[in-house]
Amino acid sequence: MTTLQTVFAKAKADNRAALVGYLPAGFPSKDGAIAAATALVEAGCDVIEIGLPYSDPLMDGPTIQDAVHRSLLNGTRIADVMRTVEGVAATGAATLVMTYWNPIDRYGAERFARELADAGGAGTITPDLTPEESEPWRAASAAAGIDTVFLVAPSSTEARIKAVVDCCTGFVYAASLMGVTGARETVNVAAEDLVKRTRAHTDLPVCVGLGVGTGAQASHVAAYADGVIVGSAFIRRILDAPDEAAGYASIAELAREMAQGVRSRA
Amino acid sequence: MAHEGSILTAADLAGNGVHGDDPDVRGKFGIFGGRYVPEALIPALDEVASVYATAKNDVEFLREFDHLLRTYAGRPTTLTEVPRFAEQAGGARIVLKREDLTHTGAHKINNVLGQALLTKRLGKKRVIAETGAGQHGVATATAAALLGLECVIYMGAVDCERQALNVARMKLLGAKVVPVTNGSQTLKDAINEAFRDWVTNVDSTHYLFGTVAGPHPFPEIVRDFARIIGVEARRQMLELTGALPTAVCAAVGGGSNAIGIFHAFIGDEGVQLHGYEAAGRGLDSGEHALTLTAGSVGVLHGSRTYVLQDDEGQTIDSHSISAGLDYPGVGPEHAWLKDSGRATYHGITDDQAMAAFSLLARTEGIIPAIESSHALAGALELGRELGPEATILVNLSGRGDKDMGTAMKYFNL
Numbered sequence: 001m002t003t004l005q006t007v008f009a010k011a012k013a014d015n016r017a018a019l020v021g022y023l024p025a026g027f028p029s030k031d032g033a034i035a036a037a038t039a040l041v042e043a044g045c046d047v048i049e050i051g052l053p054y055s056d057p058l059m060d061g062p063t064i065q066d067a068v069h070r071s072l073l074n075g076t077r078i079a080d081v082m083r084t085v086e087g088v089a090a091t092g093a094a095t096l097v098m099t100y101w102n103p104i105d106r107y108g109a110e111r112f113a114r115e116l117a118d119a120g121g122a123g124t125i126t127p128d129l130t131p132e133e134s135e136p137w138r139a140a141s142a143a144a145g146i147d148t149v150f151l152v153a154p155s156s157t158e159a160r161i162k163a164v165v166d167c168c169t170g171f172v173y174a175a176s177l178m179g180v181t182g183a184r185e186t187v188n189v190a191a192e193d194l195v196k197r198t199r200a201h202t203d204l205p206v207c208v209g210l211g212v213g214t215g216a217q218a219s220h221v222a223a224y225a226d227g228v229i230v231g232s233a234f235i236r237r238i239l240d241a242p243d244e245a246a247g248y249a250s251i252a253e254l255a256r257e258m259a260q261g262v263r264s265r266a
Numbered sequence: 267m268a269h270e271g272s273i274l275t276a277a278d279l280a281g282n283g284v285h286g287d288d289p290d291v292r293g294k295f296g297i298f299g300g301r302y303v304p305e306a307l308i309p310a311l312d313e314v315a316s317v318y319a320t321a322k323n324d325v326e327f328l329r330e331f332d333h334l335l336r337t338y339a340g341r342p343t344t345l346t347e348v349p350r351f352a353e354q355a356g357g358a359r360i361v362l363k364r365e366d367l368t369h370t371g372a373h374k375i376n377n378v379l380g381q382a383l384l385t386k387r388l389g390k391k392r393v394i395a396e397t398g399a400g401q402h403g404v405a406t407a408t409a410a411a412l413l414g415l416e417c418v419i420y421m422g423a424v425d426c427e428r429q430a431l432n433v434a435r436m437k438l439l440g441a442k443v444v445p446v447t448n449g450s451q452t453l454k455d456a457i458n459e460a461f462r463d464w465v466t467n468v469d470s471t472h473y474l475f476g477t478v479a480g481p482h483p484f485p486e487i488v489r490d491f492a493r494i495i496g497v498e499a500r501r502q503m504l505e506l507t508g509a510l511p512t513a514v515c516a517a518v519g520g521g522s523n524a525i526g527i528f529h530a531f532i533g534d535e536g537v538q539l540h541g542y543e544a545a546g547r548g549l550d551s552g553e554h555a556l557t558l559t560a561g562s563v564g565v566l567h568g569s570r571t572y573v574l575q576d577d578e579g580q581t582i583d584s585h586s587i588s589a590g591l592d593y594p595g596v597g598p599e600h601a602w603l604k605d606s607g608r609a610t611y612h613g614i615t616d617d618q619a620m621a622a623f624s625l626l627a628r629t630e631g632i633i634p635a636i637e638s639s640h641a642l643a644g645a646l647e648l649g650r651e652l653g654p655e656a657t658i659l660v661n662l663s664g665r666g667d668k669d670m671g672t673a674m675k676y677f678n679l
Contacts, residue, residue, distance in 0.1 A: 055449065058457075127304055
């Protein structure tokens with residue numbers, strides 16, 4: 001298993017930011033998700049987040065909602081998520097699961113953490129698990145040897161940033177804007193300030209997500225962040241492609257552009 | 267409103283010191299409640315909690331709220347004893363708390379006026395809300411018109427159709443109604459969409475949450491603003507019958523009207539508390555909203571509570587003939603009252619509710635909301651069980667005008 005620590009150490013040695021790609025399991029199909037993620041890794045993604053499709057994704061914008069809805073219609077179960085992680089981790093990318101809290105809560109925190117570690121997963125990102133409620137998950141993750149990533153937001157106070165980073169291992173996810181997931185024309189200027197404020201409380205890498213959709217944006221964010229997270233822009237290309245193969249070619253093209261971006265810090 | 271003409275007291279609002287069941291600092295009722303939300307919303311939730319904590323002990327705020335409740339909402343609402351209806355209830359006395367007589371026609375106005383005043387204190391100019399039956403949306407649009415706030419209402423597309431009259435009312439009141447077309451296109455999806463709006467526009471916007479669910483502090487705030495129902499009813503029952511009721515009945519969707527009438531009676535150990543959920547087409551049909559009676563503990567819409575979910579935590583779509591009860595979650599305080607045994611929860615099918623709906627109309631000349639009809643059907647069952655010595659207080663949480671489309675179809679009118 002490739003760990004987040006390895007990835008970020010290598011990126012730092014190369015004087016570049018890491019590229020993190022998000023795709024939901026079961027989208028565009030169960031096997032297709034592995035193929036799509038593999039295409040991203042081959043095109044230069046260092047870390048892959050596999051989304052666990054959930055019925056009530058209240059932090060996601062229309063693009064990810066659409067993909068997740070299709071995945072659930074495909075009958076995606078947690079076993080499929082684990083299988084996807086296994087397939088993607090085999091490519092050598094550090095592989096995370098991004099999930100709302102309830103599926104883990106219902107499945108059992110210890111069982112989920114153990115199975116994720118067994119599948120070669122490096123950890124999780126849990127966008128609706130607050131520090132106050134996170135203790136059971138951090139304990140289970142530590143026992144299984146996987147990382148826990150939580151989010152800070154532009155609205156976060158210094159006290160909240162400190163509380164969140166104290167729960168993080170691996171890296172800290174800085175949400176670039178106040179809003180839901182989805183590509184935007186510009187990346188919010190608040191992101192740079194948030195990264196700066198976050199660094200004052202931690203030595204962990206800080207990655208920026210929400211709203212990044214082009215190589216130029218990736219390059220701009222890479223100038224101040226340790227990692228650039230891209231999700232909706234990839235999914236939009238798969239949704240718009242005439243067939244699965246064309247979709248993979250299209251996301252590989254975008255990922256290459258992004259990989260260039262994180263190597264030419266603007 | 268302890269006495270005619272006097273102002274609402276802080277104790278009336280929050281029941282301070284009357285009982286020891288306020289949530290803890292993390293918003294927990296036992297293991298239930300809390301906050302499971304994107305970190306981006308935490309400062310806004312903290313701000314709402316802090317502004318409310320000050321307001322609830324501020325005489326000026328209490329005076330304003332009391333004034334609106336009396337001169338605008340039409341409080342106190344009366345009690346009505348319904349002997350002809352009660353003939354079907356094994357001889358028990360049945361008394362209705364007439365929330366249907368409030369301005370806008372349902373108990374929702376109480377919470378909305380309180381939160382609209384809070385919105386002003388928060389310095390925000392825009393409110394958003396979710397609505398199922400449309401009553402909370404109408405009440406929110408009403409308060410927004412009254413106080414000059416911009417108002418956007420999220421409503422499931424399915425609900426927009428079955429409550430078309432309320433959509434028209436909201437529009438007339440100047441609100442923008444956004445039909446939500448994802449997921450099951452009902453209340454739960456409207457809540458998701460409202461949260462998405464809030465996280466995007468939190469600087470300008472208050473999410474005027476409509477029920478006792480959601481992340482802390484909403485379960486506490488909405489309960490406190492609805493609490494006046496039980497505070498009045500308890501005093502009125504003593505005046506009317508010289509005693510406390512044997513039992514208090516209310517319908518439970520998210521649970522705000524039920525908490526509203528239950529809360530003042532929680533300390534009265536002899537008073538039974540019964541909540542009635544929508545059993546839809548029956549438990550075995552799988553088409554119901556029996557969150558407390560058939561659900562399991564999980565997290566939905568920011569709170570740990572009972573949820574209708576599958577074995578992997580995916581929310582299961584609920585069903586009820588009444589849009590206001592068609593919700594796969596429930597307020598965390600109800601989850602806590604259930605597990606502690608202080609309240610008991612039951613299911614009432616669509617058919618039972620519609621029978622009670624029609625019975626109250628024909629025997630008493632009162633057309634209830636279909637939501638409230640679940641509590642009426644429950645009172646009929648409970649009366650037969652408790653016998654002629656019993657006095658049952660029912661929260662008639664809303665009127666049935668909005669349900670005429672459903673009734674015309676159901677009864678072939």
